Amino acid sequence: MTNAMIIPARRRRLRSATSEPTLVKWLLIGLCLAVLTVLLFAPLIAVFDEALRRGWAFALASLSEPDAQAAIRLTVLVAAITVPLNATFGIAAAWAITKFDWRGKAWVITMIDLPFSVSPVVAGLLFVLMFGANSALGVWLVANGFPVVFAVPGIVLATLFITFPFVARELIPMMLEQGRAEEEAALTLGASGWRVFMTVTLPNIRWALLYGVLLCNARAMGEFGAVAVVSGKIRGQTTTMPLMIEMFYNEYLSVAAFTMAGVLALLAFVTLTLKSALEWRYADQLAATHRH
Amino acid sequence: MNIEIEEISKDFGTTAALLPVSLSIPSGTLVALLGPSGSGKTTLLRILGGLEFPTAGRVLFDGSDATGLSVQERRAGFVFQSYALFRHMTVFDNIAYGLRARPRKSRPTTPEIARRVTKLLELIKLPDIGARYPNQLSGGQRQRVALARALAIQPRMLLLDEPFGALDAKVRKELRHGLRDIHDTTGLTTVFVTHDQEEAMELADLVVVMSIGRIEQVGKPEDIRARPKTDFVREFITA
Ligand SMILES: Nc1ncnc2c1ncn2[C@@H]1O[C@H](COP(=O)(O)OP(=O)(O)O)[C@@H](O)[C@H]1O
Ligand SMILES: [Mg+2]
Numbered sequence: 001m002t003n004a005m006i007i008p009a010r011r012r013r014l015r016s017a018t019s020e021p022t023l024v025k026w027l028l029i030g031l032c033l034a035v036l037t038v039l040l041f042a043p044l045i046a047v048f049d050e051a052l053r054r055g056w057a058f059a060l061a062s063l064s065e066p067d068a069q070a071a072i073r074l075t076v077l078v079a080a081i082t083v084p085l086n087a088t089f090g091i092a093a094a095w096a097i098t099k100f101d102w103r104g105k106a107w108v109i110t111m112i113d114l115p116f117s118v119s120p121v122v123a124g125l126l127f128v129l130m131f132g133a134n135s136a137l138g139v140w141l142v143a144n145g146f147p148v149v150f151a152v153p154g155i156v157l158a159t160l161f162i163t164f165p166f167v168a169r170e171l172i173p174m175m176l177e178q179g180r181a182e183e184e185a186a187l188t189l190g191a192s193g194w195r196v197f198m199t200v201t202l203p204n205i206r207w208a209l210l211y212g213v214l215l216c217n218a219r220a221m222g223e224f225g226a227v228a229v230v231s232g233k234i235r236g237q238t239t240t241m242p243l244m245i246e247m248f249y250n251e252y253l254s255v256a257a258f259t260m261a262g263v264l265a266l267l268a269f270v271t272l273t274l275k276s277a278l279e280w281r282y283a284d285q286l287a288a289t290h291r292h
Numbered sequence: 293m294n295i296e297i298e299e300i301s302k303d304f305g306t307t308a309a310l311l312p313v314s315l316s317i318p319s320g321t322l323v324a325l326l327g328p329s330g331s332g333k334t335t336l337l338r339i340l341g342g343l344e345f346p347t348a349g350r351v352l353f354d355g356s357d358a359t360g361l362s363v364q365e366r367r368a369g370f371v372f373q374s375y376a377l378f379r380h381m382t383v384f385d386n387i388a389y390g391l392r393a394r395p396r397k398s399r400p401t402t403p404e405i406a407r408r409v410t411k412l413l414e415l416i417k418l419p420d421i422g423a424r425y426p427n428q429l430s431g432g433q434r435q436r437v438a439l440a441r442a443l444a445i446q447p448r449m450l451l452l453d454e455p456f457g458a459l460d461a462k463v464r465k466e467l468r469h470g471l472r473d474i475h476d477t478t479g480l481t482t483v484f485v486t487h488d489q490e491e492a493m494e495l496a497d498l499v500v501v502m503s504i505g506r507i508e509q510v511g512k513p514e515d516i517r518a519r520p521k522t523d524f525v526r527e528f529i530t531a
Contacts, residue, residue, distance in 0.1 A: 181372050181373075182376050184370075188369075188442075189390030190390050190445055192364070195393055204380060
């Protein structure tokens with residue numbers, strides 16, 4: 001009797017304090033996998049299944065249609081403009097916030113998150129209000145042959161706004177943790193501010209920067225809400241890939257819709273793969289930092 | 293090079309880190325700034341190095357006003373509290389950094405840079421670690437690499453912030469002599485910050501005892517020991 005009670009107690013001691021009984025563990029893992037299957041894997045497979053329903057040739061043909069081509073070109077153009085700009089803004093913001101002390105800094109840090117907390121549709125509407133036909137500025141812009149709303153500049157502006165936080169948010173915690181000492185050391189060794197940035201700051205943040213740029217790019221190519229509002233959805237002119245997908249779908253061109261959706265899904269897949277690879281590298285580098 | 297500090301004060305917003313302090317450091321002296329945490333030692337050192345600018349007062353180097361000189365123009369070899377080695381560069385590249393940062397016309401050639409880095413590695417008695425990265429070094433090795441990196445620019449003075457603070461007791465003792473040797477070889481005016489009175493007394497030619505933003509006493513170690521000027525000094529050096 002006493003023996004029977006002592007032995008299980010000993011066994012329990014041997015397990016690490018945070019581990020749960022096996023049954024609970026497997027239940028939780030099972031639940032996790034079930035949710036992932038229903039919410040992620042199944043839809044992903046459905047997308048590709050639907051796209052390839054009539055075979056590869058048919059699917060690829062739908063991508064070479066002029067409207068589809070225009071949408072792909074526009075999406076690539078918008079990403080090509082917004083991603084480098086936001087990488088630059090993000091670095092500048094992170095640099096200013098982490099390397100200098102100035103008034104209003106706390107306020108700016110909060111504002112960087114604004115695009116994440118505002119609904120994209122509201123953001124789109126703000127640009128329509130500012131640059132649309134109801135504002136003096138909008139009228140003037142149209143009169144001078146530079147329409148913003150229902151044109152490519154509006155799409156670029158909306159995408160810039162939506163994707164602004166990605167790079168800055170990736171960099172700020174990392175740069176805060178690294179502090180200013182290395183930069184100051186470089187200055188005492190005679191380096192100019194620019195040289196310090198290029199030879200010390202940038203190499204120290206390169207993985208985090210690349211990671212932020214990847215996330216920024218994925219969102220720039222995938223943004224729907226804000227772009228839908230400012231673009232006017234003019235076929236072949238202001239229709240980006242996500243908008244095109246919706247149009248195809250509404251027109252019962254489901255192979256075309258799902259093929260293009262598949263292209264975006266592949267982009268997400270590539271982004272996630274690169275991101276994991278980077279986290280792997282970057283974890284290494286962070287560990288090295290902590291050993292300092 | 294002799295350093296003259298004239299009525300330097302420094303405020304950070306509403307807190308006064310340094311009340312007006314004055315200090316005269318003869319050329320070639322090894323000086324310890326000694327005081328408890330928060331007494332303004334780092335602030336004074338950073339003002340000398342040009343990393344911080346005083347709210348009022350002047351700094352003179354060899355008699356000429358250096359208060360407005362930029363960090364780069366000061367040419368002070370600065371060793372930071374946790375060494376601040378460039379983590380993504382090898383030891384060799386760390387030491388060569390200052391030479392490579394020079395404007396083209398005064399920049400040494402690549403073989404000349406290699407020669408100087410090799411010499412500095414010998415000076416710090418670590419000739420074989422050029423290819424390593426900072427995270428592959430021990431604390432004591434890092435400190436010496438930081439010292440070599442600071443010396444590479446042929447500085448006009450050497451400024452060290454708690455150079456032994458991050459080391460264990462045994463290494464501390466060894467490296468004290470290392471610093472003394474390097475000071476004696478180079479003849480550089482050297483200022484180091486410490487909160488350890490034994491370290492200051494053993495190593496320095498001149499000890500500057502600081503309390504909150506104030507210089508309490510300046511003197512040779514034996515004079516300070518024999519005749520502490522204030523209660524604060526007496527308590528601090530016997531603690
Ligand atoms: N950048 C700064 N901003 C605000 N206060 C500071 C800053 N640097 C130092 N101080 C303050 O100045 C005082 C002296 O600091 P410091 O020179 O670092 O002292 P020590 O090196 O002797 O420990 C402290 O009260 C510290 O909080
Ligand atoms: Mg200090």
